[in-house]
Amino acid sequence: MSSPSRTLVLLAHPDLADSRVNRVLADAVGDLEGVTVRDLSVARFRDGFDVALEQHLLLGYDTVVLQFPWYWYSVPGILKEWMDQVLTHGFAYGSGGDALHGKTLQVVTSTGGPDASYQPGGYNRFTMVELMRPLDATAHLCGMTLAEPLVVHGARTLDDATLASYAERYRSLLAGDELRATA
Template sequence: MPSPRTLVVVAHPDLAASRVTARLADAIRDLDHVTVHDIAAAYPDGRIDIAHEQRLLRDHDVIVWQFPWHWYSVPGVLKSWIDQVLTHGFAYGSGGTALHGKTLRLVTSAGGPAESYGAGGHNRFTLTELLAPIDATAHLTGMRPAEPLVLFGAHTVSDEDLALHAKRYRELLAP
């Protein structure tokens, strides 16, 4: 069976200044069935070409949202993309079936260590709990959420562990 056409929406406010997100994007960029799409670079003025984005979504089977964890959520650049692209009649509501049956996978990195995410930790909630709005978004739009790939402790991860994580990411997208 051919590999599923995979759209990786890379959502970092400044990929040139990124260590983790940039390293992960580089790990999958050359895969034939993968389209890597840096939305901050594509739309520096924030004016998103909605028809183009919707066409990209229609043309792929697996959608990846790859982003650094910012203020317990997706970065503003991804929130803005979601707000503008997942429109009524396309992603939900009457006739809004374009995303039905697609897979949605989140790939994110957080500065906090794993043990800080949970009832006893200083971030109070697990990442799964904090991701509830995205889980609800996947449900509303008919996408199947895949297990997120998360790197905790992003500020202190060694080059070796980052390389291992990048390898895991590549293996996930290239089964």
């Protein structure tokens, strides 16, 4: 019998006290069995992350969730710093770098812009799938399967009921392990 799936949520918000969307989303999954939420702003030291610890933690999980507010068409600086420091040659990629092979990468993000703005010819010009290509390439380089992202659009205008329904979707996604691969 195979052991139950374990999920590590890397919550990357530089100012969680000021967050509405990502706080609600994180609260929705924090008590799920097999799910660990790791607040990177707490895990981070003055000069960055304890690389050995972060790498050791990753080994114990089947799914890694990157949860973050969408900043400048990308991940916030704290998540970029985590990636730069933790996804090292020989661990995540390159010769002997197979520690993450076979794991699933799930992106969960919130945007200020509405869904319609992320279309060709729209305010933000490109789709989220196009803009997430660096994460797609990262998952591929690390031998991970990229799941279909969960994107909460229109963070500023989202009403409480819609936010609650996204939180419920997120919860059932992680609870049911319904991670759907895109590739």
